[in-house]
Amino acid sequence: MKSAVIVFPGSNCDRDLAQALRLVSGRAPAMVWHRETALPDGLDLIAIPGGFSYGDYLRSGAMAAGSPVMRAVKEAAARGIMVLGVCNGFQVLTEARLLPGALMRNAGIRFVCRDVALRVENSQSAFTSRYDAGEEIIVPVAHHDGNFQADAETLDRLEGEGRVAFRYAGEVNGSARGIAGILNEGGNVLGMMPHPERAVEAAHGLTGGRRLFEGLLASVVQPA
Amino acid sequence: MKVNVFVTLKDGVLDPQGKAIHHALEGLGFGGVRDVRAGKLIELEVDETTSDSDLEEMCRKLLANIVIENFRIERVEQAA
Numbered sequence A: 001m002k003s004a005v006i007v008f009p010g011s012n013c014d015r016d017l018a019q020a021l022r023l024v025s026g027r028a029p030a031m032v033w034h035r036e037t038a039l040p041d042g043l044d045l046i047a048i049p050g051g052f053s054y055g056d057y058l059r060s061g062a063m064a065a066g067s068p069v070m071r072a073v074k075e076a077a078a079r080g081i082m083v084l085g086v087c088n089g090f091q092v093l094t095e096a097r098l099l100p101g102a103l104m105r106n107a108g109i110r111f112v113c114r115d116v117a118l119r120v121e122n123s124q125s126a127f128t129s130r131y132d133a134g135e136e137i138i139v140p141v142a143h144h145d146g147n148f149q150a151d152a153e154t155l156d157r158l159e160g161e162g163r164v165a166f167r168y169a170g171e172v173n174g175s176a177r178g179i180a181g182i183l184n185e186g187g188n189v190l191g192m193m194p195h196p197e198r199a200v201e202a203a204h205g206l207t208g209g210r211r212l213f214e215g216l217l218a219s220v221v222q223p224a
Numbered sequence B: 001m002k003v004n005v006f007v008t009l010k011d012g013v014l015d016p017q018g019k020a021i022h023h024a025l026e027g028l029g030f031g032g033v034r035d036v037r038a039g040k041l042i043e044l045e046v047d048e049t050t051s052d053s054d055l056e057e058m059c060r061k062l063l064a065n066i067v068i069e070n071f072r073i074e075r076v077e078q079a080a
Helices: A014-025 A068-078 A088-095 A152-160 A210-220 B016-027 B052-063
Strands: A003-007 A030-033 A045-048 A082-086 A102-104 A112-120 A136-143 A147-149 A164-168 A179-183 A189-192 B002-009 B040-045 B069-076
Touching: A003 A014, A014 A045, A014 A210, A045 A068, A045 A088, A068 A082, A082 A088, A082 A210, A088 A102, A088 A189, A112 A179, A147 A179, A152 A179, A164 A189, B002 B052, B040 B052, B052 B069
Parallel strands: A003 A030, A003 A045, A045 A082, A082 A189
Antiparallel strands: A102 A147, A112 A136, A112 A164, A164 A179, A179 A189, B002 B040, B002 B069
């Protein structure tokens, strides 16, 4: 699997994502700086990491969404290349309109940093194929603006089309209908607030995120 | 020319910051406050030739997130 991790000024989970990708796929991703206008050829996956891109100025993800590299990411997404946005990466994807809705300040005002239970709602996507539908996994969250909101019509459409990938099993941040992660219409773009890359090896104490990366790898490896 | 852009949360969108400010006001003993909504004021200094549609596009593309926010553009008269 050929992957790239986008790096913005203020990204701080870029190396965690790179490590998870290297561990699972055996191949180090390309690290692509935000000023680049082109991505490496032949990518299977683009990963947008967590952090505080551009210091969260204006709104979380707003400045990054307009950065040069995002034009190339949008083109790649339109061609069906897989895009994974984690935490700030999810915020960037909504601000770039690659995913619907918006991520607002947590309902409880506070930064939430803890392990949470997630229910896998859709196990049919490339991102979730290694999970069972309805399965619960434990993955850490660490965010201040994770409160997913969209109008009722958009929420109904997301649910009706099976585009809610993950839901919080308990209350975390006030997100509408407990939504923790969503897919785009084509199923090739996933945004999620929890950090699967922080739960991939025994030393993390949690491994609930590992199968997300394994699913991605399986989706691109041609069967023999 | 100076332009003020006011960005506010749409009606019906929960405003956790406004709520916290409201509670803080009550904590300071200020009664009679029924609701608080927090927004942003963005001050722009633009060329005289900047059109209304230019300004609106700036708001739609960057200054406001129209999924959750409204914006209001106010051209400020320069002091003579």
